[in-house]
Amino acid sequence: MRNSPFLGIHLASIAFVPLFLQVVWLGLAITQPLPFYWFELLLLVIIGLFPIIFMQWNKPFSPFNLLFFTLKIDDLTEDQRRILTALKSTRQRFLTAIASLVSLFILWTIYQYAPLATEAASFLPQFRLFGLLIAMLAFFMFNLLLQVSLSIIPLLLINQEKYDSLEPYPLDKIKQDFTVLGVPLTKLLSSIE
Numbered sequence: 001m002r003n004s005p006f007l008g009i010h011l012a013s014i015a016f017v018p019l020f021l022q023v024v025w026l027g028l029a030i031t032q033p034l035p036f037y038w039f040e041l042l043l044l045v046i047i048g049l050f051p052i053i054f055m056q057w058n059k060p061f062s063p064f065n066l067l068f069f070t071l072k073i074d075d076l077t078e079d080q081r082r083i084l085t086a087l088k089s090t091r092q093r094f095l096t097a098i099a100s101l102v103s104l105f106i107l108w109t110i111y112q113y114a115p116l117a118t119e120a121a122s123f124l125p126q127f128r129l130f131g132l133l134i135a136m137l138a139f140f141m142f143n144l145l146l147q148v149s150l151s152i153i154p155l156l157l158i159n160q161e162k163y164d165s166l167e168p169y170p171l172d173k174i175k176q177d178f179t180v181l182g183v184p185l186t187k188l189l190s191s192i193e
Contacts, residue, residue: 004083006063014149016141023138025110029117030124030131041111048139049103056096056147056177060087062178063152069180073174079166084178086155088169099150103143133153133163 024044034040055061064071064080071080125132174180 004063004080006066006080007083007155009066010063010148011152011156013145013150017145018151020142020145021106021110022139024107024135024142025114025117026121026124027131027133027135027138028111028114029121031126031128032136033070033114034128037111041107043132044107044136044139045104047136049100049143052140052143052147053096053100056151057093059179060151061090061144061148062174062180063087063148063155064188065179065181066188068182069185069188070180070188071188072184073171073180075186076171076174081171081174082163082166083155084169084174085166086158086163087151088177089154091154092151095150095154096147099147100143103139103146104189107139109149 028040062070063083064076076084121131124134170179
């Protein structure tokens with residue numbers, strides 16, 4: 001399991017998290033905030049955080065999705081289906097909740113310090129709604145990459161004996177229990193595996 005390139009790729013995607021936080025900061029630095037600052041924060045949370053929390057809580061992101069492609073469900077090996085069983089644990093929900101609280105704290109902090117990036121954001125069109133749109137999309141991507149990357153860590157920490165005792169996830173339930181996105185392919189990363 002630890003050799004799965006899918007897990008490694010999703011874990012490595014956490015490297016892009018700081019980049020998306022920078023973009024959130026630049027978006028929030030465009031012109032002056034709206035008079036009701038709490039409304040801006042609420043929009044950012046509703047668009048950028050809640051969909052990811054909902055997804056990870058109910059239908060976790062399948063680690064066998066890569067950009068616009070996914071492995072065909074029928075072609076998943078028993079080992080890959082054990083990974084899905086481990087991913088659907090209550091530990092994952094706890095991790096989702098903790099990461100969401102951290103995201104809220106980070107958003108609040110970035111919002112407070114946004115005026116410091118005003119000069120860096122001066123090359124962008126100076127419309128607050130444009131800035132909010134940039135910040136919402138970047139906050140969404142930040143949360144997606146953060147949650148998916150963090151969900152991989154417990155999978156890598158499972159001892160082999162416990163992992164071997166897991167039942168492979170039923171093929172007929174994968175589509176309804178996991179977020180499976182992209183064009184289904186029979187082979188994906190086959191040269192690495």
